[in-house]
Amino acid sequence: MQKKLIKVNPSDNVAVALVNLAAGDIIHFEGENITITADVKMKHKIALKDLNTGDRIIMYGVLVGKASAKIEKGGLLSTLNVKHESDKVTGKTETIGWDIPNIDKWKDRTFNGYHREDGQVGTENVWLFFPLVFCENRNIEILKDIFEKELMKPKENDYQLLLRSLVSSENGSTEAAGKSAEADLFSNIDVKFITHQGGCGGIRQDSHSLAKLLAGYVNNPNVAGATVLSLGCQNLQIQIFKDALHEINPTSTKPVLIYDQQQIGTIEAMLSSVVKDTFEAIKEANKIERTPAPLSKLTIGLECGGSDGFSGISANPTLGVTSDLLTALGATTILSEFPELCGVEQELVNRCVEDEAGVRFLELMKWYEKTVVDAGSGFDMNPSPGNIKDGLITDAMKSAGAAKKGGTSPIVGVSDYGEYISKPGLNLLCTPGNDVECTTAMVGSGANMVLFTTGLGTPTGNPIAPVVKVSSNSELARKMSDIIDIDTGGIITGEKTIDEMADEMLEFIINVASGEIKTKAAILNQNDFIPWKRGVSL
The missing domain is CATH 3.40.50 (Rossmann fold)
Structure with a gap:
């Protein structure tokens, strides 16, 4: 029989309803009978004792609020009778020990991942495209369309097939709306694309923060390499991004292809170079295969x-x-x-x-x-x-x-x-x-x-x-x-x-x-x- 209430910590003065409770229900809990005073939906909390205005409400063994009105034993806690409150902390008061769990069944287990030269291991093998500034989002979207269609050969989704069947029906066509059976050109690599609204227009600290974040994505073990687009005049300059990447991993040899539109000239010239260079880099990244790695x-x-x-x-x-x-x-x-x-x-x-x-x-x-x-x-x-x-x-x-x-x-x-x-x-x-x-x-x-x-x-x-x-x-x-x-x-x-x-x-x-x-x-x-x-x- 399923329990109706649970108290998370022995010191708690509230309990969680595991099922819906009705006003008047009598619940036998921890050796005593508790009369529920109002309808209580599962997941909500009831008082395990009478609480007066200002009384501390304890859950998980910590202060989680104070009563803003009287709450009877068995009463529902809500935003009408509870306000947020937490204990103030000024520093360390003790050192908490740790009971290390038994890991005998796991210590020799491995997973098959993508090993990087710096010792990290990825659970994925991704070639990543992203801009340093939002002005390049459109070019990233163009590249997304190009590379996904030609490299990954995405299958048509059910919504596309549904619409095609409806259009075919309207036109009197009997053409079958089957899914594409084309296989991926590259089996060990995926291509992913990031766009964002940053890189310029805000304070300089935001651009430096974004540079660190993007550098972290490049350094993430799931990434085999990256193609990066820059306009040229933005706050997040190419050198700021390079400095952030060097700070994370000074000896990184991961391929990062960076293009500056204002230096190159036309969009056509830049995207042509991007497509040619990135295709060759992806071919190399596709050679990496999964091999065993420890769970560490x-x-x-x-x-x-x-x-x-x-x-x-x-x-x-x-x-x-x-x-x-x-x-x-x-x-x-x-x-x-x-x-x-x-x-x-x-x-x-x-x-x-x-x-x-x-x-x-x-x-x-x-x-x-x-x-x-x-x-x-x-x-x-x-x-x-x-x-x-x-x-x-x-x-x-x-x-x-x-x-x-x-x-x-x-x-x-x-x-x-x-x-x-x-x-x-x-x-x-x-x-x-x-x-x-x-x-x-x-x-x-x-x-x-x-x-x-x-x-x-x-x-x-x-x-x-x-x-x-x-x-x-x-x-x-x-x-x-x-x-x-x-x-x-x-x-x-x-x-x-x-x-x-x-x-x-x-x-x-x-x-x-x-x-x-x-x-x-x-x-x-x-x-x-x-x-x-x-x-x-x-």
Whole structure:
């Protein structure tokens, strides 16, 4: 029989409804009867004791809000009676130990990846096209049309076939609308294209930030080489990009073809050179084949988007256990979304191996929060309408569940946006909570795969790194089966444990990293890329 309530931490004074509850229901929970005082939808929270105005609300063992009105035992927590509140943190108070998980079944496992000269290993082999400035977006789109049609031979999608059949019917044609059977010209390489709205017009810091991000994409192990277009007069000068790439990897030998339109002249002259040069470079990159690599060569971004009231008790903890297994194996994992770490700073600071990392984390958090306040908002505005509707009513409550993606392992480093991560273990990376901006940033910092949890559903993907979608509940996995790769809803129903789901997830990761499974985001050709614009436009 499925449980009706769950308390995440022994010190919590609220519980999560696992099923819909009706006013008047009597629930036997932890040795006592609790009378539900109002209708409660699954995923929402009830008080386990009477709470008076100003009382602290504890969930996941941390402060997630304060009562703004009296809440009776068994009463529903909502935005009408709870306000955001989190504990203030000034520094490290203790060092938290770590129970290293048993990795005997995984320590000899490998994945088949693309080995690079600098020792990194890719889960994909991509030739990447991108502009240094938005003025070159159109030329990137022209190249996309050329290379995808001639090299990758894309199959016609079902919508094209449907329209063709309708047109044929109108014309009285009996022509069959079958799918193209042409095979890819190159089997070991993919071509991907990035466009953006940056590179000029903003403050100089934005261009330098974008240069670091794009350099990170070139240095990412999933990229075999890149074709870069420049107009010539923009803020993000070619030399700034080259300097950013050299800073990340001074000895890189990865081919990067750069074209300056104002130096070359006509668009025809530039694109002709691009096509000829890039074709030869892609032929060389196609010679690289997958070979075995240890799991320590994985760098996994940990992301959540469209979260619900179950995310913090099913999908996110599953990622946490998976992250712990990977870091114990010598791999690298990345926890980001700094607005969604508000309220759990103390635990994260205490988990930092080096005191300097904890200090930097708090400095970045304070800087970020100040910029948000200066803009007339605050971290308390982070939960979206969808989050609130599904039970995440304060930022601290959302954050406490989101942080579960990072497991319990020590934090080995803290990086700012655009910095490339190379230290094995769990790393913190300063990014927004925005799904695409965060995913974009983690891949730019070296992630060769992203694990993305969702309770409401989101189709986010990435141009160069596989994005594995993990649902917090089985209803979502059934309803949006075209975007979900892994369903952790069995944890909610009691059919599976978090450890069992983590084992399944790690097996799935190995298959994706080896090219044996294609993610749903990749099948949908979901190639999202949005840089974080930290400054203002001029």
